[in-house]
Amino acid sequence: MLRDITLGQYFPGHSPVHRMDPRTKILLTIGYIVVLFIAEGVAAYAAVLVFLGTAMVVSRINPKVAMKGMKPLIFVIVVTAILNLFYTQGDELFSFWIFTITKQGLVTAIFMVVRIILLITGTFLLTYTTSPILLTDGIERLLTPLKRIKVPAHELAMMMTIALRFIPTLIEETDKIMSAQKARGADFESGNIFQRAKALVPLLVPLFISAFRRADELAVAMECRCYRGGEGRTRLRVLRFSRVDAYGAAAFVLLVAAVVLFDLFGIGVIS
Amino acid sequence: MKDALLRVEDLDFVYDSDRGPVKVFESLSLEIDRGEFVAVLGHNGSGKSTLAKHFNAILLPAGGTVYVDGMSTADEELLYEIRRRVGMVFQNPDNQIVANIVEEDVAFGPENLGVPSAEIRERVNDALRTVGMYGYREHAPHRLSGGQKQRVAIAGILAMKPECIVLDEPTAMLDPTGREEVMRTISALNRESGVTIVLITHHMDEAARCARVVVMDSGKIIADGPPKSVFTEIELLRSVGLAVPQTVELAYSLRQKGFDLPLNCLDVEECAQAVSALFAGRKV
Numbered sequence: 083m084l085r086d087i088t089l090g091q092y093f094p095g096h097s098p099v100h101r102m103d104p105r106t107k108i109l110l111t112i113g114y115i116v117v118l119f120i121a122e123g124v125a126a127y128a129a130v131l132v133f134l135g136t137a138m139v140v141s142r143i144n145p146k147v148a149m150k151g152m153k154p155l156i157f158v159i160v161v162t163a164i165l166n167l168f169y170t171q172g173d174e175l176f177s178f179w180i181f182t183i184t185k186q187g188l189v190t191a192i193f194m195v196v197r198i199i200l201l202i203t204g205t206f207l208l209t210y211t212t213s214p215i216l217l218t219d220g221i222e223r224l225l226t227p228l229k230r231i232k233v234p235a236h237e238l239a240m241m242m243t244i245a246l247r248f249i250p251t252l253i254e255e256t257d258k259i260m261s262a263q264k265a266r267g268a269d270f271e272s273g274n275i276f277q278r279a280k281a282l283v284p285l286l287v288p289l290f291i292s293a294f295r296r297a298d299e300l301a302v303a304m305e306c307r308c309y310r311g312g313e314g315r316t317r318l319r320v321l322r323f324s325r326v327d328a329y330g331a332a333a334f335v336l337l338v339a340a341v342v343l344f345d346l347f348g349i350g351v352i353s
Numbered sequence: 354m355k356d357a358l359l360r361v362e363d364l365d366f367v368y369d370s371d372r373g374p375v376k377v378f379e380s381l382s383l384e385i386d387r388g389e390f391v392a393v394l395g396h397n398g399s400g401k402s403t404l405a406k407h408f409n410a411i412l413l414p415a416g417g418t419v420y421v422d423g424m425s426t427a428d429e430e431l432l433y434e435i436r437r438r439v440g441m442v443f444q445n446p447d448n449q450i451v452a453n454i455v456e457e458d459v460a461f462g463p464e465n466l467g468v469p470s471a472e473i474r475e476r477v478n479d480a481l482r483t484v485g486m487y488g489y490r491e492h493a494p495h496r497l498s499g500g501q502k503q504r505v506a507i508a509g510i511l512a513m514k515p516e517c518i519v520l521d522e523p524t525a526m527l528d529p530t531g532r533e534e535v536m537r538t539i540s541a542l543n544r545e546s547g548v549t550i551v552l553i554t555h556h557m558d559e560a561a562r563c564a565r566v567v568v569m570d571s572g573k574i575i576a577d578g579p580p581k582s583v584f585t586e587i588e589l590l591r592s593v594g595l596a597v598p599q600t601v602e603l604a605y606s607l608r609q610k611g612f613d614l615p616l617n618c619l620d621v622e623e624c625a626q627a628v629s630a631l632f633a634g635r636k637v
């Protein structure tokens with residue numbers, strides 16, 4: 083059951099979006115999020131949707147798969163929608179018992195839901211099309227200028243790589259320990275929240291001990307392979323900007339222009 | 354005489370633990386030449402891992418000197434030169450793989466050495482082909498079998514172009530298939546590429562495949578020689594808690610019953626031949 087957890091799943095491929103430099107993709111994703119928050123009207127949202135849709139089509143990611151990634155977040159989306167629906171003041175559309183639904187509430191709720199969906203799909207597109215190793219590489223390169231103000235760029239990237247590497251191993255181990263404890267009569271599934279939390283102690287203690295032992299062994303193994311931090315280190319992969327990066331950037335500039343224009347002139351803004 | 358790749362001279366070593374100092378070695382000496390294929394045997398706590406960690410300056414001598422290719426491991430300036438020449442493979446393959454893609458992990462060593470990207474690519478491909486894992490270069494390590502992971506770990510060392518690989522019980526966590534994969538890989542490395550191999554093991558049949566066997570007991574070397582002569586010292590090996598290969602065991606029991614069998618048959622084939630020769634002579 084624990085094995086089904088995937089964090090930032092990656093779907094290998096060779097589409098132009100896959101080939102784009104990870105630095106470009108990270109920057110574009112950040113830019114995209116900002117745009118999403120400044121977008122106001124229907125027209126601006128439509129522009130964002132076109133941008134995302136194009137990226138999806140070009141990346142050849144199966145939309146069904148993308149939808150699946152949304153599943154665990156449905157709860158958050160529904161709660162946001164309900165809160166916005168009932169708690170926005172304005173012109174009453176209809177009411178029953180203690181609830182009133184306003185026109186503004188309805189509009190905000192719809193916009194909120196669309197915004198969250200666009201946000202999640204957009205950021206997932208980054209992890210769907212970028213291997214974790216390139217992602218950490220990209221982050222490292224992007225943070226490199228910040229080394230001057232003592233941001234440990236290399237160390238952060240290394241930590242991320244190792245975390246990604248060991249998550250499956252530790253999940254497997256948790257599974258094993260759980261089975262072992264269950265075989266001895268441990269019960270993880272019943273009882274109130276305190277009893278359940280207590281049942282986790284015999285799970286966490288061996289897990290932590292083993293994680294520390296692993297860390298110790300890994301450190302020695304890394305030293306044996308001449309690891310000495312980021313200084314003087316070369317990389318297997320060289321990150322290089324190419325034509326696809328230019329296309330991506332151009333598309334993004336168009337998006338920003340469209341959204342800013344629509345916002346400025348209030349095109350498609352519902353009041 | 355200066356040619357020995359690994360030379361341990363009067364090594365003293367003491368661990369400082371919370372329960373006081375633990376003396377492991379006192380005046381230990383050992384030489385391993387270029388291109389040798391050496392097994393190190395000994396029961397738990399005899400100091401095998403401690404010795405292995407002296408070969409690439411993970412541990413430093415408290416007394417005496419360890420030379421790698423003529424360089425003293427105590428010389429801090431030479432640390433990376435030494436570690437580049439002597440690679441280490443450990444027991445648990447999971448805890449020595451750093452990256453989440455096979456080829457990225459193999460590249461880790463050369464990356465640390467500052468090798469140019471194009472050459473890293475070449476070295477990674479060569480190393481993966483040598484251990485027969487090229488087809489898995491884009492796989493995630495946690496999806497591989499134990500034997501495959503251990504071969505990836507070996508490739509990671511090979512990509513640093515070492516002169517010597519020290520393997521500390523590399524097969525202890527593997528099933529028979531995985532053990533065979535690893536043994537075949539390191540034998541081929543020794544035979545075809547002339548890489549010096551130091552194999553620490555608990556398995557007698559693995560030691561029997563090496564050209565030289567060093568037996569340790571409480572921090573001392575008590576036997577050193579080709580397996581055919583070391584394994585015939587059955588009483589000595591038993592006195593330090595080690596078993597001998599089953600074929601030798603059989604020959605030994607038969608000898609004690611008065612049959613005239615040679616003790617130095619190390620594999621089943623040889624043993625069967627010796628037994629059939631014996632019975633043919635007796636005309637059963």
Ligand SMILES: Nc1ncnc2c1ncn2[C@@H]1O[C@H](COP(=O)(O)OP(=O)(O)OP(=O)(O)O)[C@@H](O)[C@H]1O
Binds near residue numbers: 396
């Ligand atoms: N970090 C440590 N601190 C204190 N004592 C240690 C440490 N590591 C090993 N020892 C002790 O040093 C001695 C030699 O240990 P070493 O690990 O070299 O043995 P080994 O031959 O590799 O055994 P095994 O077959 O179990 O791997 C043992 O008595 C052990 O208890």
Ligand SMILES: [Mg+2]
Binds near residue numbers: 401402403521
């Ligand atoms: Mg050991």
